[in-house]
Each structure stands twice: as C-alpha cells, then as structure tokens.
Amino acid sequence: xxxxxxxxxxxxxxxxxxxxxxxxxxxSGSPELFWYVQYSRQRLQLLLxxxxxESIKGFTADLNKGETSFHLKKPFAxxxxxxxxYCALSGSSGGYNKLIFGAGTRLAVHP
Amino acid sequence: xxxVAQSPRxxxxxxxxxxxxxxxxxxxxxxxxxxxxxxxxxxxxxxxFQNNGVVDDSQLPKDRFSAERLKGVxxxxxxxxAKLEDSAVYLCASSLLGGGxxxxxxxxxxxxxxxx
Numbered sequence: 001x002x003x004x005x006x007x008x009x010x011x012x013x014x015x016x017x018x019x020x021x022x023x024x025x026x027x028s029g030s031p032e033l034f035w036y037v038q039y040s041r042q043r044l045q046l047l048l049x050x051x052x053x054e055s056i057k058g059f060t061a062d063l064n065k066g067e068t069s070f071h072l073k074k075p076f077a078x079x080x081x082x083x084x085x086y087c088a089l090s091g092s093s094g095g096y097n098k099l100i101f102g103a104g105t106r107l108a109v110h111p
Numbered sequence: 112x113x114x115v116a117q118s119p120r121x122x123x124x125x126x127x128x129x130x131x132x133x134x135x136x137x138x139x140x141x142x143x144x145x146x147x148x149x150x151x152x153x154x155x156x157x158x159x160f161q162n163n164g165v166v167d168d169s170q171l172p173k174d175r176f177s178a179e180r181l182k183g184v185x186x187x188x189x190x191x192x193a194k195l196e197d198s199a200v201y202l203c204a205s206s207l208l209g210g211g212x213x214x215x216x217x218x219x220x221x222x223x224x225x226x227x
Binding site for chain 2 (some may be wrong): 004104
C-alpha cells in the first residue's frame with residue numbers, strides 16, 4: 001500500500017536551532033517525494049521536490065530509499081518558518097500520478 | 112497569474128442537506144483535483160480530472176458525492192445528502208498536465224464545510 005507517515009504532529013524549536021521534520025513512506029516502485037507547506041492563512045503550496053535537489057528557504061530534503069525516508073531539514077530555524085508541513089508521495093494510479101499526503105507536522109519556531 | 116479560485120469559502124449545513132462547491136482552476140491547466148481534508152489529517156484525493164474526463168475517483172463516496180468538470184475548465188463537487196463525517200475542508204487544485212508526470216499542483220483556498 002502507498003502510505004506517508006509523519007510521526008510528529010508538533011515540532012517546537014527556538015529560533016536558530018536546527019530543524020528536522022520526519023517523513024517515511026511506503027511505495028513499491030520508484031517514488032517521487034514532495035514537501036508542501038501551509039503558512040497561517042495561506043494556501044497549501046509546494047516547498048520542494050526531491051528530483052530537483054534544490055534548497056528552498058534554507059530547507060533541504062534527501063530521499064533515502066534504504067530507510068524509505070524523506071526528512072526535511074534546516075540548519076537554523078527562523079520564526080517565519082512556523083507553518084504546517086506536509087510530506088507527499090506521487091504514486092501512479094492507472095497511468096496517472098496522484099499525491100498521497102501525510103498527516104502533517106506543525107512547526108512552531110519560538111523567538 | 113491568477114490562482115485557483117473556490118467558492119464558497121465557508122458553508123454550514125444540517126445533515127441530510129445538499130451542498131455544492133465550485134472551483135475555477137488556473138487558466139490552461141488540464142488537470143483538476145478535489146481533495147478532502149479532515150481536521151488533523153492530510154488532504155485525501157477524492158477525484159482527479161484530465162480535461163473533462165475522470166481519471167481517478169477511487170476514493171469518492173459515489174453514493175453521496177458527485178463531481179463534474181464541464182468543458183474541461185470549471186468544476187463542481189456536490190454532496191447529497193451530507194453526513195456529519197463530511198465536515199472538512201474541501202480543496203481544489205490544478206496542474207498543467209497530469210498523465211505520468213508529477214507536475215506541481217496549485218491549490219485553492221479551500222471551502223470549510225461544517226455539517227451539524
């Protein structure tokens with residue numbers, strides 16, 4: 001079964017501290033993984049995708065196929081990083097890709 | 112470019128009533144998605160359209176939910192009759208293409224439905 005697990009509902013850190021939001025997935029095939037973010041009163045939006053190997057707003061995520069993980073990391077958290085973060089897996093269904101989301105982790109960065 | 116538009120933003124109805132949501136995707140986006148997001152959970156795909164054809168409705172409760180995308184542009188999602196467990200945020204998203212490519216999905220603001 002295709003599944004995304006985000007074990008933490010809430011991650012609370014202080015400004016300047018490192019951040020790691022965990023994501024594990026279950027998928028029998030070659031997965032496409034994404035991180036989406038929703039800031040307060042804003043729409044859900046794409047933060048980064050593993051195939052692009054970018055660093056967006058200081059965040060990076062590495063796909064580890066051995067551990068079936070796609071953890072999101074940032075070395076120094078900022079208050080503006082406070083948001084809801086969703087890990088998502090693009091799984092094939094009848095030749096069409098659909099996103100399967102985890103339950104999300106709320107990141108709270110305190111001053 | 113204008114984003115995905117949804118209306119209404121909020122809706123409160125009693126159980127067994129019907130409700131409809133509207134979505135206007137980004138111009139030129141062939142693929143349109145409806146998601147249901149229950150409080151404390153991630154979005155769950157209900158139905159996916161490629162132009163005006165349905166490509167995935169495996170998680171749509173077809174006994175009460177229906178959706179259409181006439182002319183391959185706007186879409187409506189209907190619930191009839193509503194149940195208490197339908198209380199959720201209904202998100203519409205669109206992407207440039209679907210097919211076998213995981214194109215970026217752009218989300219609307221959502222409609223928050225409360226069933227009492």
